[in-house]
Amino acid sequence: MNFGYFPGCSLLGSAREFDESLHAVARALDIHLQEIPDWNCCGSTAAHNLSRLLALALPARILALAEKAGLNEVLVPCSACYSRLIMARHELIQDEALRSQVSELIEMEFKGTARVLNILEALTKVFAEPQAIKLAKPFERKVACYYGCLLVRPAKVVNFDRPEDPQSMDALMKKIGATPIDWPHKVECCGAGLNISRTDLVCKLSGKIIDTAEKRGAEALIVACPMCHANLDMRRAEIEKYMGRNYSLPVLYITQAIGLALGIDEKELGLQRHLVPVVFAEKTRPQAEPAQAQPGQPSEKAED
Amino acid sequence: MSEVHEHSHSSCETLADLVLQNTRQSVAKCYQCAKCSAGCPLALEMDYAPSQLLHMVQLGLPNFDERALKSLTIWLCLACESCAARCPKEVELPKIMDFLRQESLRRGLAHPKAKNIIAFHKAFLDSVENLGRLYEIGMIADYKARNPKSALQDILTAPKMFTRGKLKLLPHLMKGRSQVKKIFTRTKRKGKP
Numbered sequence: 282m283n284f285g286y287f288p289g290c291s292l293l294g295s296a297r298e299f300d301e302s303l304h305a306v307a308r309a310l311d312i313h314l315q316e317i318p319d320w321n322c323c324g325s326t327a328a329h330n331l332s333r334l335l336a337l338a339l340p341a342r343i344l345a346l347a348e349k350a351g352l353n354e355v356l357v358p359c360s361a362c363y364s365r366l367i368m369a370r371h372e373l374i375q376d377e378a379l380r381s382q383v384s385e386l387i388e389m390e391f392k393g394t395a396r397v398l399n400i401l402e403a404l405t406k407v408f409a410e411p412q413a414i415k416l417a418k419p420f421e422r423k424v425a426c427y428y429g430c431l432l433v434r435p436a437k438v439v440n441f442d443r444p445e446d447p448q449s450m451d452a453l454m455k456k457i458g459a460t461p462i463d464w465p466h467k468v469e470c471c472g473a474g475l476n477i478s479r480t481d482l483v484c485k486l487s488g489k490i491i492d493t494a495e496k497r498g499a500e501a502l503i504v505a506c507p508m509c510h511a512n513l514d515m516r517r518a519e520i521e522k523y524m525g526r527n528y529s530l531p532v533l534y535i536t537q538a539i540g541l542a543l544g545i546d547e548k549e550l551g552l553q554r555h556l557v558p559v560v561f562a563e564k565t566r567p568q569a570e571p572a573q574a575q576p577g578q579p580s581e582k583a584e585d
Numbered sequence: 586m587s588e589v590h591e592h593s594h595s596s597c598e599t600l601a602d603l604v605l606q607n608t609r610q611s612v613a614k615c616y617q618c619a620k621c622s623a624g625c626p627l628a629l630e631m632d633y634a635p636s637q638l639l640h641m642v643q644l645g646l647p648n649f650d651e652r653a654l655k656s657l658t659i660w661l662c663l664a665c666e667s668c669a670a671r672c673p674k675e676v677e678l679p680k681i682m683d684f685l686r687q688e689s690l691r692r693g694l695a696h697p698k699a700k701n702i703i704a705f706h707k708a709f710l711d712s713v714e715n716l717g718r719l720y721e722i723g724m725i726a727d728y729k730a731r732n733p734k735s736a737l738q739d740i741l742t743a744p745k746m747f748t749r750g751k752l753k754l755l756p757h758l759m760k761g762r763s764q765v766k767k768i769f770t771r772t773k774r775k776g777k778p
Contacts, residue, residue: 290719293753320718321761327707327709327710328710331690332687333684430666434665444670475663477725478704478728486626486627555749
């Protein structure tokens with residue numbers, strides 16, 4: 282399977298393990314990622330907060346480059362970038378005057394031929410392929426699927442999954458052997474771009490997410506966004522201080538969870554880069570628990 | 586503020602008019618059910634809940650327009666899209682918030698407590714303007730220069746990031762840097778957001 286690829290700035294820096302794990306999974310599953318040549322930053326939260334035109338022009342340049350390279354589908358793993366690209370594309374396709382104004386700004390023609398895919402969409406496509414995907418080490422863990430706010434919204438623009446109770450990540454997790462928990466915070470915001478400027482608010486919002494996931498029995502939080510990861514993993518010490526208790530719940534990019542199930546080496550998936558150590562409790566298999574043997578039906582082990 | 590924008594409107598227009606022209610969102614549609622405020626993750630931190638802010642704009646009175654533009658609410662909005670996902674009248678409040686932020690800066694009315702947030706956005710864009718891509722260390726330095734009180738923030742986190750290979754010392758240099766810079770210059774000149 283082939284996808285155009287827009288890594289975005291975070292995946293080259295603070296979220297490099299998302300890029301590493303995506304590439305590792307892609308190698309294992311024979312997915313070819315063709316990077317958009319000489320891409321620029323999408324402008325992120327900053328651009329749409331301060332300048333509408335910039336928030337359209339920066340993604341337009343990226344998409345115009347993708348079109349020039351002949352890419353019809355561009356995978357954008359970072360959900361913040363994904364949101365900016367798909368929103369800009371949506372607005373520009375609808376408004377011809379705006380489209381020509383922006384094309385002039387970027388000195389390139391934007392046609393809107395390149396579609397934008399988020400990581401869940403792309404992985405759903407991959408896992409829908411008829412040939413079976415071999416799981417070397419099924420990821421038999423209880424997981425809290427955390428979609429964040431931008432992957433499934435606005436529903437009319439992303440046209441993907443459900444805006445309040447999305448299912449695609451849950452379905453993917455089941456396919457690799459995990460058990461998604463029911464919980465209320467699938468799409469509650471983590472504090473997003475306030476990580477540095479208002480860390481206190483991030484602690485409040487992300488604290489609630491981690492607390493609920495852990496109380497509901499999750500062994501890992503699964504994310505698909507570098508900003509979510511930065512808030513939930515990198516800010517863990519501040520969150521623990523704010524909440525007045527400690528949490529051991531690791532935060533994994535979805536590609537890391539899938540990579541583990543495929544039997545890819547932890548280092549290749551960049552697990553060592555997390556601030557919250559990725560360690561799981563030893564799995565206790567039912568048959569390995571002689572204490573649970575029923576009285577009256579003595580198992581061989583119990584008789585020993 | 587530092588950005589120069591031409592005004593495409595006369596002073597007699599209300600903020601609601603400008604919102605309609607620039608975002609195609611009609612605040613008149615809102616019937617104040619307050620679902621946006623109920624779902625907003627930061628409503629409790631805001632000076633006006635999202636529905637209250639929208640109400641102020643609905644009134645179409647100069648003093649309320651100004652209060653909306655001076656509010657902290659517009660800067661705390663995370664653009665998480667919860668409000669828009671739940672609005673029965675399909676008012677796209679995040680688009681309105683984007684416009685109000687830009688208008689607030691243009692008129693020099695930004696809330697003093699939003700200083701950090703605005704400094705961060707500007708530092709981010711400075712980095713992209715100069716390098717075409719975000720250079721995380723450069724952006725943090727820029728942010729700290731704009732907001733000296735934050736000088737000591739994260740000095741314990743940064744080394745942990747560095748040892749894990751998450752902070753790159755040098756920026757990625759893309760070829761089209763000058764093209765990106767041009768986009769910024771032209772956008773500023775073009776004015777209208």
